[in-house]
Amino acid sequence: MKQYVALVDVYSSGNFLPQYFRDAGFSLIHVQSTPELMPSMLGPNLSEFEHNLAFNDNAEEIVQRLREFNVVAVIAGQEPGVPFADYLSEQLQLSTSNGSAGSRARRDKFEMINKVAAAGLLTARQIKSSDPQQLLAWVEASHVFPCVIKPLSSASTDGVSICHNVEDVKRACEEVISNLDIFGLANTEILCQSYLKGPEYIVDTVSRDGQAYVCGIWRYVKREISGGKNIYDRDVLIAPDSAEANVLVDYIVQALKALGINNGPAHSEVILTEAGPALVEVGARLNGNMEPRFHDISLGGNQAQLTYLAYCDGEAFKANYAGKRYQKLKEACVINTDTTLQGEVTGFNDSAIQLIEALPSVHKLSVKYKAGKLMKKTVDLLSSPLRVFLVSESQRSIDEDYEQIRQNKDHVYVIR
Known part of the structure; x- marks a missing residue:
């Protein structure tokens, strides 16, 4: 029986994945977690896929479509596809699913650091807020200059700034809030972390x-x-x-x-x-x-x-x-x-x-x-x-x- 692998949001380096599955005899399905392809990154070569399924506010519809095929794996091709790949693989009851319960901490950097810290591992101190004044108050009260300001869920150092004083923090917060992240999503909150010194x-x-x-x-x-x-x-x-x-x-x-x-x-x-x-x-x-x-x-x-x-x-x-x-x-x-x-x-x-x-x-x-x-x-x-x-x-x-x-x-x- 024909076996399929579903790749979710194949952007950028995710484009290197298809060849290895195809060479091994697997057929491919591309899944978009957005109705339209994201223009900010190199998109998928859809000719490598038998099907392209685009999400239109109905996740169950994508699940039902995938159930029409013998799907043996669902894999994120790039960062935005991680939560949807977790959900789809879980719904298909695949043994290789990471499950959806931890998806948020695999994308939201604030939740990520909290989860790693809860496991007893060393991390930066941090706070998130939509209010730059709240971040400033925390930085000054906690004496964490220099500090790092960044979006919650972007990548490639997008919107990341090292801040040495109050004016730096104000400027960095304005930059994050006033811009979309590299995936085209609005930055509604700002992450502030203590600066980690070292290589x-x-x-x-x-x-x-x-x-x-x-x-x-x-x-x-x-x-x-x-x-x-x-x-x-x-x-x-x-x-x-x-x-x-x-x-x-x-x-x-x-x-x-x-x-x-x-x-x-x-x-x-x-x-x-x-x-x-x-x-x-x-x-x-x-x-x-x-x-x-x-x-x-x-x-x-x-x-x-x-x-x-x-x-x-x-x-x-x-x-x-x-x-x-x-x-x-x-x-x-x-x-x-x-x-x-x-x-x-x-x-x-x-x-x-x-x-x-x-x-x-x-x-x-x-x-x-x-x-x-x-x-x-x-x-x-x-x-x-x-x-x-x-x-x-x-x-x-x-x-x-x-x-x-x-x-x-x-x-x-x-x-x-």
Whole structure:
């Protein structure tokens, strides 16, 4: 009997999922948690799916449609689809469902931190409110400057600001409330957290029945710019058996358990403070920097393929991956460049692109803006104009190429 996998909200890196299920002989259904596709992110290639089911304020209708097929897994393709994937998989009584009871804490950052703190893990102190004055009163009474202001349920550092004084808090709150998040949803409340000092890391995992495989651990290098924006610069792969990796993995395994992410991928961000690791947030989805071949070369596997295996061949996953960690096969780095350029993209400088692509450690260059788009000064991950994947036997080669990329990044686009 034909078997189907339903992918909910396949945006951005979620587009790497379909190929692994299709290659294994599964048919695909795409489910939209919104009536129309979200325009703010790269959407799904609907030609890869036999059916596309769009939610129109009737969740039961989607459940009934899915019951017409032999659906063996329902998986979130991107952050907005997490609650709906939880609900649908639960309604279909799939053994790989994370259940809907914990869905809110897997999306709402305030509830997420509360749940992890309730499990006895170190976290930031926090408050949420729709009233900036209430946040200001809490910050001043609690003596938590610097503090962090952010939306409750966005991603990619969207709307995140580090605040050092009262004026910073006022400005950051106004920015959150007056803008939609990257998923096109209104920000009705603001999250304020104490600032966690220390290096920040990515810990990527895939789980089956509560047993996690660590796909990769990357150290963030960020730079704080004017306006309290802490922008991405690069992610650097660390050794899986290092002392810092051991501490981070122990913490994240407990955090995943607290949040009920027992099945599927997770992209966690953690700061290693003097008191120990403390969670920034967890996304129950693929890493946004997912690039399968790059990860295969540097890590010996990739999160998208492992997600397929965890859902559709659980015994093989548990036998070969559960409780284990990636291999560091090569030195690796992902650069998200910044820019101060602003204006309409009218074209591209092929010589600058070719120069970057010819650097010894460059695996892939992703040019994010298309001709006709408006480029703005980088304030978050979404406004980064270039993503460059670097891999090499030598860290020195990567460091040298990084400097060359920094020197040439602003020559790639023609702006007017």
